[in-house]
Amino acid sequence: MARGFDRLHPALQHHIVNSLGWAELRPTQEATIDPILEGEHALVLAPTAGGKTEAAMIPVLSRMLSEQWQGLSVLYVCPIRALLNNLEPRISRYCELVGRRAAVWHGDVADSGRRRILRDPPDVLLTTPESLEAMLISTRVDHQVVFAELRTLIIDELHAFAGDDRGWHLLALAERLEVLARRQVQRIGLSATLGNPADLAVWMAGDGRAPARVVMAESSPPGSPEVILDYVGSLDNAARVIGQLHRGEKRLVFCDSRARVEELALGLRGHGVSTFVSHSSLGVDERRRAEEAFADGNDCVIVATSTLELGLDVGDLDRVIQIDAPGTVSSFLQRLGRTGRRAGTSRNCLFLATEEDAFLRAAGLLQLWSQGFVEPVKPPPAPWHLFAQQVMALVLQENGIERRAWKKWVGKTPAFAKMRESEIEAILSYMLEAQILHEDGGLLSFGLEGERRFGKRHFMDLVSAFTTPPLFLVRYGKAELGQVHHSSFITREDRPPVLLLGGRTWAVTELDWPSRVAWVEPTKEEGHSRWRGSSGALRAELCQSINKVLIESAAIDAFLSRRGKELLDQLRGEFSWCRSGTTSLVCEGGRVIWWTFAGILANGMLAGALEAAGIAVKRVDNFWIRLGGEPNEAAEAIAKLTPEDLRPIVPPTAGDDLKFSAALPPDSVAAVLSARLSDLKAAVEVIGRPVSICRPAETREAEIARANHEM
Numbered sequence: 001m002a003r004g005f006d007r008l009h010p011a012l013q014h015h016i017v018n019s020l021g022w023a024e025l026r027p028t029q030e031a032t033i034d035p036i037l038e039g040e041h042a043l044v045l046a047p048t049a050g051g052k053t054e055a056a057m058i059p060v061l062s063r064m065l066s067e068q069w070q071g072l073s074v075l076y077v078c079p080i081r082a083l084l085n086n087l088e089p090r091i092s093r094y095c096e097l098v099g100r101r102a103a104v105w106h107g108d109v110a111d112s113g114r115r116r117i118l119r120d121p122p123d124v125l126l127t128t129p130e131s132l133e134a135m136l137i138s139t140r141v142d143h144q145v146v147f148a149e150l151r152t153l154i155i156d157e158l159h160a161f162a163g164d165d166r167g168w169h170l171l172a173l174a175e176r177l178e179v180l181a182r183r184q185v186q187r188i189g190l191s192a193t194l195g196n197p198a199d200l201a202v203w204m205a206g207d208g209r210a211p212a213r214v215v216m217a218e219s220s221p222p223g224s225p226e227v228i229l230d231y232v233g234s235l236d237n238a239a240r241v242i243g244q245l246h247r248g249e250k251r252l253v254f255c256d257s258r259a260r261v262e263e264l265a266l267g268l269r270g271h272g273v274s275t276f277v278s279h280s281s282l283g284v285d286e287r288r289r290a291e292e293a294f295a296d297g298n299d300c301v302i303v304a305t306s307t308l309e310l311g312l313d314v315g316d317l318d319r320v321i322q323i324d325a326p327g328t329v330s331s332f333l334q335r336l337g338r339t340g341r342r343a344g345t346s347r348n349c350l351f352l353a354t355e356e357d358a359f360l361r362a363a364g365l366l367q368l369w370s371q372g373f374v375e376p377v378k379p380p381p382a383p384w385h386l387f388a389q390q391v392m393a394l395v396l397q398e399n400g401i402e403r404r405a406w407k408k409w410v411g412k413t414p415a416f417a418k419m420r421e422s423e424i425e426a427i428l429s430y431m432l433e434a435q436i437l438h439e440d441g442g443l444l445s446f447g448l449e450g451e452r453r454f455g456k457r458h459f460m461d462l463v464s465a466f467t468t469p470p471l472f473l474v475r476y477g478k479a480e481l482g483q484v485h486h487s488s489f490i491t492r493e494d495r496p497p498v499l500l501l502g503g504r505t506w507a508v509t510e511l512d513w514p515s516r517v518a519w520v521e522p523t524k525e526e527g528h529s530r531w532r533g534s535s536g537a538l539r540a541e542l543c544q545s546i547n548k549v550l551i552e553s554a555a556i557d558a559f560l561s562r563r564g565k566e567l568l569d570q571l572r573g574e575f576s577w578c579r580s581g582t583t584s585l586v587c588e589g590g591r592v593i594w595w596t597f598a599g600i601l602a603n604g605m606l607a608g609a610l611e612a613a614g615i616a617v618k619r620v621d622n623f624w625i626r627l628g629g630e631p632n633e634a635a636e637a638i639a640k641l642t643p644e645d646l647r648p649i650v651p652p653t654a655g656d657d658l659k660f661s662a663a664l665p666p667d668s669v670a671a672v673l674s675a676r677l678s679d680l681k682a683a684v685e686v687i688g689r690p691v692s693i694c695r696p697a698e699t700r701e702a703e704i705a706r707a708n709h710e711m
Helices: 010-019 027-037 052-066 081-097 111-119 129-137 158-162 165-181 197-205 235-244 258-270 284-296 329-336 356-370 384-397 406-410 421-433 448-454 456-463 540-551 555-559 562-574 600-612 631-639 666-676 680-687 696-710
Strands: 041-045 074-077 102-105 124-127 152-155 186-191 212-215 226-231 250-254 275-278 300-304 319-323 348-353 437-440 443-446 471-476 479-485 498-501 504-512 517-522 583-588 591-595 617-620 624-627 691-694
Touching: 010 052, 010 081, 027 041, 027 052, 027 212, 041 052, 041 197, 052 081, 052 152, 052 186, 074 129, 081 102, 081 124, 081 284, 102 111, 124 129, 129 165, 129 384, 129 456, 152 165, 158 165, 158 186, 158 197, 165 197, 165 384, 165 406, 186 197, 197 212, 226 356, 226 555, 226 562, 235 258, 235 319, 235 348, 258 275, 258 300, 258 498, 275 284, 284 300, 284 479, 319 329, 329 348, 329 356, 348 356, 356 540, 356 555, 356 562, 384 406, 384 421, 384 437, 384 443, 384 456, 384 666, 421 437, 421 666, 437 448, 443 448, 448 456, 471 504, 479 498, 540 562, 540 680, 555 562, 583 631, 591 631, 600 617, 600 624, 600 631, 600 680, 631 691
Parallel strands: 041 186, 041 212, 074 124, 074 152, 102 124, 152 186, 226 348, 250 300, 250 319, 275 300, 319 348, 471 517, 583 691
Antiparallel strands: 437 443, 471 479, 498 504, 504 517, 583 591, 591 624, 617 624
């Protein structure tokens, strides 16, 4: 064992060697020992199954023993409940080896289990940010006592938090917990590959009072991964290909929507493939049974959304198959890292594109990956709505607070610390004027409108930073099958709705609209289920990579199947007007389309600037902007655009998904949305390129003439 191991508590050293039977620690686990024992904040980076959990827990347990921590001293936070359930047996075993305890607290834990935890808190509590918030605002939890001994906060899958508002929520919770613990709490982040680890380490550390060390993982497994991009044309064809390929092996198939997961699973079962399903809207028992059966099985397939990207253990895999493409290189790396864990096996991923657009997204993604690119994770700007949430949560937590007392609790949260006094006062004044809050003798409490908007279910809407659509619980007898959106029950036919859930079809026998419960029974009829999907916005880097794929025979060609090569040759012919370093105004069929390949956020800003210049904008896409009028007029307007002209377009309904926007003045809502619907860098790059007017029919004729001349 190396020097880091020698610093661990003797009891822990003994159990690592004798109880766990480990001959040595992995390099990442060795590298974390010094910074964690020194009390530093640390961001630990390692691929999937790289031993990140142990890299954090081993030195933390050593500190627990050496420094004689008592009570609840460690919080282990995960983005999803399924990951908590998956980790708990492993972490509990490590704790029990040295006479300590771990427990889980989340929404699926029964009241009896929660009461047991409060009576006798464990040393390590595994939970989510939402459950932490619920504990802090609950009148049944004496948070002053429960969190008094807290020393360390471990954040698993940090990248999954940092890229959205849950990350800001978690940082605010960390600040509040430090006030309760009366000490600085060590923060340890665990993550897969990131494009900007140093930035994320500083962000995670909060106010920068302590150094934030980045601990890099060992290099990827030796050997080049086997990656293939194939074009199959439909989800039915994908099911047929999966059913025929790699028989006798364990295959994990990713789809990026719950509806597609269900449809593919049904198709695979129709081809006689032993198939299991996992996504966030399945009932916890259904999901657990599927994951356990898959972990123990062979010659089977599990079809999943990104929930199985986040480190859940489903045993050794032979193959990963991706339907269409994930949105980022980081997601692809997570999925690729699921394979190649056993000796003698290699990492692999088969992309099966069902549409031409999806094929191009996958091709662009693989080109970025081949160049070593990984997206930087950037916390969303201007989380002012979460400032309003935190003020309301503190009112509940402390049974009323003074108007300026929020500074004591969350004033060091980086995003809030950067807010101007005028912005803060505008929000607090609006909350008082709108009767969301009430002030009496300098003490803030909830007002009548605040009670009406946020007081339902004992203020449970305040515990999460994201909006959730109204879902129906689907029951078959006593079993909870999962949840679906209410639009799943809308049918034009004169018969009961039929749902597709868990890869099986269910006829609805009874709907309880007030309670939002649907009762079902098995059927062989065709069914469907709906969920509200996420945004289709693509990053500018991916859009530009797709542009490069269409222009040149790039590194992507090495990953293509025969069908993939044929399709790409066809697409390159259709996009023969594409040129490197330029944008194109393509005129065909009476339409004028400006192809920017800049992403929808940048294109929205460009479209707004063109509208202000008097050019009609018909539609905005990730890759293009459809314009009205004459191409020459549009080209002249584009050539005159300056960075000062660029403003984001904020749709009237954009605030619907901004939770707690009702607690902000309209100007503040507009400022938050404007900051989040902007990609100024990509938009400026576009207007810095020359624009050419192209007529594809004329382009093809010119190419034919040139080819004939060369002959």
